[in-house]
Amino acid sequence: MNELxxxxxETFTLTGDIDAYxxxxxxxxxxxxxxxxxxxxxxxxxxxx
Amino acid sequence: MAEIxxxxxxxxxxxxxxxxxxxxxxxxxxxxxxxxxxGVKKAKSKAAASSQFLCYADFDLYKGANKDVMxxxxxxxxxxxxxxxxxxxxxxxxxxxxxxxxxxxxMNNPDARxxxxxxxxIYALAYRNENIAKVKAVYxxxxxxxxxxxxxxxxxxxxxxxxxxxFDLLKGGMVCRDCGGKYLVKMDKNLYRAIDYITSCxxxxxxxxxxxxxxxxxLGSLTEQYIALQMDQRYASLDYYKAMLEM
Ligand SMILES: [Zn+2]
Numbered sequence: 001m002n003e004l005x006x007x008x009x010e011t012f013t014l015t016g017d018i019d020a021y022x023x024x025x026x027x028x029x030x031x032x033x034x035x036x037x038x039x040x041x042x043x044x045x046x047x048x049x
Numbered sequence: 050m051a052e053i054x055x056x057x058x059x060x061x062x063x064x065x066x067x068x069x070x071x072x073x074x075x076x077x078x079x080x081x082x083x084x085x086x087x088g089v090k091k092a093k094s095k096a097a098a099s100s101q102f103l104c105y106a107d108f109d110l111y112k113g114a115n116k117d118v119m120x121x122x123x124x125x126x127x128x129x130x131x132x133x134x135x136x137x138x139x140x141x142x143x144x145x146x147x148x149x150x151x152x153x154x155x156m157n158n159p160d161a162r163x164x165x166x167x168x169x170x171i172y173a174l175a176y177r178n179e180n181i182a183k184v185k186a187v188y189x190x191x192x193x194x195x196x197x198x199x200x201x202x203x204x205x206x207x208x209x210x211x212x213x214x215x216f217d218l219l220k221g222g223m224v225c226r227d228c229g230g231k232y233l234v235k236m237d238k239n240l241y242r243a244i245d246y247i248t249s250c251x252x253x254x255x256x257x258x259x260x261x262x263x264x265x266x267x268l269g270s271l272t273e274q275y276i277a278l279q280m281d282q283r284y285a286s287l288d289y290y291k292a293m294l295e296m
Contacts (some may be wrong), residue, residue: 013112016212016225018203021241030242031259 009049051112052122055079058105058168060147070100072121072150074108080159081151084110084255086120099124101257102144103133103171117158119154130175139174141293144169146188152280153196162195166252173256183265184256185290189272190247191255198279216244216271218278229233232278233273239264244271 003040008024059074065071070089075081086100086289087136099106100121109122133139153159161279170188201222204211215225218232232239239261246258260268277283 013214016214018211018213021213022203024238025242025245029167030246032246032254032261 050290053079053110053112053119054107055082055110055126055179056105056107057082057164058148058171059102060167062100062102070120071200072100073147075147075150075154075164076108076159077161077164078159079156080157082110082119083159084108084121086121086124096121097122098128099126099136101129102140103130104155105130105168114287119206130171132175133171137296138290138293139181141286141290142174142185145284145290147184148284148286149189149192149276149280152282152284153192153198162252163192166195166255169253171254179256181264182261182269186265186269186272187247187255189276191252192245193272193276193279194248195252198275200244200248200275202245218271218275221275221279232274234274237267240267240271243268243271 005024005027008020008027012020012024055074055076055078057074057078059072060081061073064069065085068088068091072084072086073081074084086096089097089100091097098296104124104126105128107125109124110119111122112119112287128157133143135288146167152162154163166188172186172227174181182212198221200206200216203213204223205213205228206217206220206222207224208227210227211285212225212243214226215224215229215233215235216222216225216231217228218234219230220228223236224230224233243258243260243264250257273287
């Protein structure tokens, strides 16, 4: 974790300032997974949505 | 009096009279409905194999004089989610997921979005070997979001201020220090990020994130308390699911 994200998270926990959280969020990657085409909608059944 | 066709999944089944079965079917078109499947215990009954919990199918139903209960004419199975029938933990989780769905939605109240996130969760349990506790926590949170209990994430749920420090289960979201009540859950980085993600992601991507066992545990504890407090209900099926986990 880089310095900016560390500081912004610390600021958020101290002050509760949502802008600090949003800054933290923009400086770190939340680990999402590739869309694996594996939800029910795509399972070979009709897509309804 | 009318014959109707509906696509949906059986979310509850119980014996009804001599050899019949009462089904609760969560349908695309009509929401959760009740229907009786007659003669399911007869050896030759075609409906028997399909009148099972979690059968996703096209149903031909007959709506008679009794407005609240329909009759099943035939069932065209699309997916029986059969791998679940061999796993008591997953099966008992599905009972609980069905329970909370009913408690949010009630009868005869169509909601295609909720049906789809339920189907996605059941699909993930049956075919993707997804972490069972993760599916539970994510479905609980997403169900609340879609069902009209979207928690406030970026501002205080009570006064709207942009300073937040904990999740208030009763006030329905993040709160500032002045507004925090009795039911507070302190946030750590991962928990807050996960809540932020689940509440804002596309429905079909709700499970597409990596989470440690520890995160899933704290998330699941928050989401199940959030539902129980907001709905003011205790779910026996949740206790049963937890008992199954310990076996
Ligand atoms: Zn406040």
